[in-house]
Amino acid sequence: LAADAEQTDWSALVFRVRDHQDRTAFAALFRHFAPRVKAFLMKSGASEALAEECAQDVMATLWQKAKLFDAERASVATWVFTIARNRRIDALRKSRRPEPEDLPWGPEPEPDQAEVFEAQQETERLGAALSQLPLKQRALIERAYFGDLSHSEIAAETGLPLGTIKSRIRLALDRLRQQMDVKATER
Amino acid sequence: MTIKHHLSDELLMAYAAADLPEAFNLVIAAHLSLCDECRARSMAFDALGGAVIEDSTCEMDEGSLAACLARIDGLAQVETAAPRRADAVLPAPLLDYVGGGLDRVKWRAVGMGVRQAILPTGDKGASARLLYIPGGAAMPDHGHRGLELTLVLQGAFRDEADRFGRGDIEIADASVEHTPVAEAGMDCICLAATQGSLKFNALLPRLAQPFFRI
Ligand SMILES: [Zn+2]
Ligand SMILES: [Zn+2]
Incomplete structure (x- = not known):
């Protein structure tokens, strides 16, 4: 079953x-x-x-916002998480959470297939790493995302492969900024 | 712009989990607007949220999918995200709180040339303010009862720890008692979020502070 889920190309379905x-x-x-x-x-x-x-709301939002999904920078699971997070803030009257400024470029109409594949692979690798964590540490991370912990309790040193995702996103941002600069100087 | 002082993993993770008071969320959103390094880290923590959501499942109600399919029937799809404005000093998330650009900030004097504007955040536990420190002037000497995040938006300040310029964030806790001094030249504008209350040591005798709730 797990193998099945890994082979489903969720972003293709969103497209x-x-x-x-x-x-x-x-x-x-x-x-x-x-x-x-x-x-x-x-x-x-x-x-x-x-x-x-709320789950139905989140899925309806996915339908409505399908054109805003940026498959190069996030897997579908990650995108669904961000929608669910916002819905939870409203539903459970949590603190408002302002979003950072939008990047000056939206999703590209023809995303690079390799990048899209990488984004999904990374979520899967991260999931595998999460499931292999010692039970206590895994529970701590999950509780943090369920909104059950104060920030002071959250352990930063988790040994999860967040660094690779970070570097990939960082590279993508650098590349995009360079492209934007080139475009700006060409004008 | 070279940013030297960044957000911690703890804060980025708590922001991803939407587990912080609004005032801190605002400072973090403002820093992420200026800092690609932390934006990339923040997106990694969103990916961890994606992995957490993949991890557990349950039963939906009967007829749930049918109800949702009926709901999206004819539901229009959003074409593009509404653009948000920023100005040269205030990143977009702050503009929403100020209700416009820097010229809309309602400053109030807090002594020694320093001005502040408290921003309307909803939580009782933490507050957010813009601070205006004239070039060369010092912030009133103060300590904090909890976590304080200070993001520089214009100019620069120095304190006992280091130098902080535009985009830099200082993370201080109750153990830190510091006196930020704005660098000579350009006036310094900061966004600060504080848990509990700020204690301005120079303004009032220490004993009286709890009663004044500054
Ligand atoms: Zn940063
Ligand atoms: Zn302070």
Whole structure:
């Protein structure tokens, strides 16, 4: 089953939702992600009914915002997480969380396939690393994301391969900034 | 711009988890707007959130998918994100709080040439303010009851620890008692978020402070 999930190209499904309003692709995304969002919200303290409602909201938002999804910089799971996080803030009356300034470039119409693949691979590698952590450390990280910890309790030294993701994103940002500079000087 | 002082992993992770008071979220969002290094780290912590969400699942209600499919029927898709403005000093997230550019900030004097503007954040536990320190002037000597994040937006200041220029963030806790001094020349503008209250030592005798709740 796990092998199956690894082989599903979630971003291709989002592109089908984006380009063709493909309901079959949406249904496949729903079957995988909606129950995970619901579980996430319940672990964050939402009742089952509220979590169910919010999970449906999150999936409807995925439909609405499919054109804003940037597959080069985030996997679908990561993108779904950010939508669920915002929905949770409203639902559980958590502190407002301003977003950083938008990067001056949106998602590219034809994302680089290798970059898209890398983003998804990294989430999977990160997931594998997370599941191999000692139980206590893993529970600590999960509780942090469920909104259950004060920042002072969170251990920074987790041994997770965050550095590689960071360097890849950093490289992508540098490259994009260079391109923007070139474009700006050409004008 | 070379930023030397960055956010810690703890703060970036708590921001990813939406687990901080609004005032801290605001300072972090403002720093990320100026700093690609921390933006990349922040996106890595979002990816960790993605891995956490992948990790556990449960049953949806019966008819859940059908209900959602009915809901998206004819639901319009957003074409592009609404652009947000920034000005030369204030990054976009701050503009939303000030209600416009730097000229809209409602400054109030706090003594010795220093001015501040408290920003409207919702939490009781932490507060956010813009500080205006004339070039060469000192922030009133102060300590904190908890975490304090200070982000430089214009000019630079020095304190006992180091020099902080535009984009730099100073992370101080209750153990730090410092006197930031603005560098001569350009006036210094900072965004500061403080947990608990600021203790301005020079303004009031220490004993009286708890009653005045500065
Ligand atoms: Zn930084
Ligand atoms: Zn201080």
